[in-house]
Amino acid sequence: MIRSDGEVVVDSPNGGIEGFPPIAEEGGTLRTFFVPKLCNHCEEAPCVQVCPVGATFITDDGAVLVDEEYCIGCGYCVQACPYGARWFDPEKHVARKCTFCYHRLAKGKVPACVEVCPTSARLFGEVGHRANPLARFLRFNEIQVLKPHLNTKPKVFYANLDGEVR
Amino acid sequence: MQGYIYPNEFELRWSLLIVLYPYLTGLVAGAFILASLARVFNVKEVEPTYRLALLTALAFLIVAPLPLLAHLGHPERSYEIFLTPNRKSAMAMFGFVYAWYLMVVLLLEIWFDYRRDFVLRAREATGPRKWFYYALTLGSTDISDRALGFDDKAGRWITIIGIPSAFLLHGYVGFIFGSVKANPWWSSVLMPVVFLFSAIVSGIALVLIIYIVATLFRGKKVDMGCADKLATFLFYAMVVDFSLEMLDFIHRLYESEESIEILSQLIEGRLFVSLIVLQVVLGTLVPLIWLGVVSPALSWRGTRKVPAEVRRLIYLGCALLVQVGIFSIRWNVVIGEQLFSKSLRGLTVYKAELLGVEGLLMAGAFVILPFIILWLLVKIMPPWVENELPAPPEA
Ligand code: SF4
Numbered sequence: 166m167i168r169s170d171g172e173v174v175v176d177s178p179n180g181g182i183e184g185f186p187p188i189a190e191e192g193g194t195l196r197t198f199f200v201p202k203l204c205n206h207c208e209e210a211p212c213v214q215v216c217p218v219g220a221t222f223i224t225d226d227g228a229v230l231v232d233e234e235y236c237i238g239c240g241y242c243v244q245a246c247p248y249g250a251r252w253f254d255p256e257k258h259v260a261r262k263c264t265f266c267y268h269r270l271a272k273g274k275v276p277a278c279v280e281v282c283p284t285s286a287r288l289f290g291e292v293g294h295r296a297n298p299l300a301r302f303l304r305f306n307e308i309q310v311l312k313p314h315l316n317t318k319p320k321v322f323y324a325n326l327d328g329e330v331r
Numbered sequence: 332m333q334g335y336i337y338p339n340e341f342e343l344r345w346s347l348l349i350v351l352y353p354y355l356t357g358l359v360a361g362a363f364i365l366a367s368l369a370r371v372f373n374v375k376e377v378e379p380t381y382r383l384a385l386l387t388a389l390a391f392l393i394v395a396p397l398p399l400l401a402h403l404g405h406p407e408r409s410y411e412i413f414l415t416p417n418r419k420s421a422m423a424m425f426g427f428v429y430a431w432y433l434m435v436v437l438l439l440e441i442w443f444d445y446r447r448d449f450v451l452r453a454r455e456a457t458g459p460r461k462w463f464y465y466a467l468t469l470g471s472t473d474i475s476d477r478a479l480g481f482d483d484k485a486g487r488w489i490t491i492i493g494i495p496s497a498f499l500l501h502g503y504v505g506f507i508f509g510s511v512k513a514n515p516w517w518s519s520v521l522m523p524v525v526f527l528f529s530a531i532v533s534g535i536a537l538v539l540i541i542y543i544v545a546t547l548f549r550g551k552k553v554d555m556g557c558a559d560k561l562a563t564f565l566f567y568a569m570v571v572d573f574s575l576e577m578l579d580f581i582h583r584l585y586e587s588e589e590s591i592e593i594l595s596q597l598i599e600g601r602l603f604v605s606l607i608v609l610q611v612v613l614g615t616l617v618p619l620i621w622l623g624v625v626s627p628a629l630s631w632r633g634t635r636k637v638p639a640e641v642r643r644l645i646y647l648g649c650a651l652l653v654q655v656g657i658f659s660i661r662w663n664v665v666i667g668e669q670l671f672s673k674s675l676r677g678l679t680v681y682k683a684e685l686l687g688v689e690g691l692l693m694a695g696a697f698v699i700l701p702f703i704i705l706w707l708l709v710k711i712m713p714p715w716v717e718n719e720l721p722a723p724p725e726a
């Protein structure tokens with residue numbers, strides 16, 4: 166939310182599991198919006214670069230995954246991801262992240278978040294393909310990525326992203 | 332907590348143990364560089380600490396990777412770093428830098444330096460001790476002048492290789508942090524350089540502490556020529572180190588990038604005690620002033636004449652403060668980095684635990700352990716000048 170005086174307020178109480186209660190209004194609201202963030206499956210992924218044993222890798226089809234059998238749990242990748250997309254599994258003691266539902270992709274399905282989104286706000290497809298819905302969407306919308314100055318080349322694109330989003 | 336942080340930033344992934352790791356490694360590099368001063372640049376005054384500095388470096392080097400290991404989620408898989416390293420990873424390559432330094436530089440240099448002692452002790456001793464020292468000689472028991480001359484030359488060459496290696500060792504640790512572009516608090520080309528000079532500072536201070544304390548405990552007289560020289564070096568190293576840090580600081584302030592707001596909040600709030608009070612004032616400015624006044628760094632006899640006993644105490648106090656300061660540097664780098672969100676919109680807090688693998692007790696153990704190892708090393712290989720073994724009678 167951006168207040169009328171330009172101050173930005175960001176919140177996701179309890180990870181958003183219990184919904185989003187209205188923020189107490191002080192001095193009026195300029196704009197409000199909602200930005201879901203996930204692993205960007207960066208083409209030049211810092212997390213892949215820093216992993217000392219190569220447990221984090223990019224699949225041939227472009228997803229960035231962690232091999233849980235291989236990860237030594239050093240946490241370097243958690244530090245290196247500019248998007249805060251990685252977390253540490255307190256039980257398995259390895260790094261975890263969004264996999265684009267790789268188990269579903271392998272069966273030819275789309276990621277669960279794409280499938281269940283009631284307004285079809287999410288589109289999934291092969292990047293670089295010329296004639297899929299994703300390609301059409303990318304062509305006809307103004308597209309941004311997060312933190313472009315870090316040159317991570319994200320594969321998650323946002324349309325009409327607010328300038329305040331980092 | 333304050334502002335917005337990502338859910339995964341609530342808990343700090345790198346904790347106290349990771350603070351220890353650059354701290355200990357820095358002591359190694361610093362102690363070694365001090366030792367090289369005596370050897371390569373023939374600084375006669377600091378010779379009494381030459382062997383002590385080498386043994387200190389060894390003791391701390393043995394312990395340095397342990398906190399890292401203890402911190403891993405799966406320490407049992409750590410050998411994979413050597414078997415299947417990712418060549419692009421700064422951390423993976425550190426394993427090799429470390430191994431090179433331990434095996435090729437430090438152990439070899441100590442061995443060449445002590446070989447004559449080992450041989451003489453093996454000759455004198457009886458029973459298992461004899462065998463122990465004999466084993467340490469690795470079977471080469473020739474101590475003719477020619478052989479010793481070779482030892483000396485070899486040791487010299489190793490030191491010459493060792494200096495860049497020590498630079499590499501700690502510069503590399505700085506690189507592990509400085510190369511993380513995701514984090515504006517770390518990402519800086521100056522990081523390795525700052526790490527290096529702070530390492531030299533901490534190493535000299537450590538050897539100074541150990542030297543003074545150990546000498547007093549042994550009931551011997553502190554060689555003030557040596558202590559003065561160490562204090563002088565400490566002063567110079569601190570001046571360089573502090574200027575570099577200020578340079579980094581001014582540079583950031585002037586560039587004033589997107590992250591400046593959250594970083595200044597960080598410094599004014601969460602890091603105020605550890606950065607301003609401990610690191611800058613107590614850890615740097617206070618010892619700098621004291622050393623400047625009493626040590627011969629600025630003028631030949633010291634700016635103020637102070638009796639030796641008092642000077643000794645001041646040196647000791649300064650060196651201890653410097654350790655506090657350097658530890659704070661490492662703390663501010665490692666913990667400070669994780670206190671603000673990568674969304675640059677909020678700050679979190681760090682709560683150290685007392686028990687457990689990442690706790691204070693464990694960290695304390697890792698700090699004490701090198702001193703125990705050092706004590707053992709000193710027992711086996713006395714580094715003191717008066718223990719120099721006399722040349723054996725010609726047979
Ligand atoms: S968003 Fe983070 S975790 Fe995902 S690929 Fe990029 S750097 Fe790696």
Ligand code: SF4
Pocket residue numbers: 215216217218219220221231235236237238239240241242243259260
């Ligand atoms: S935590 Fe695991 S995946 Fe991440 S860098 Fe370390 S070994 Fe690689």
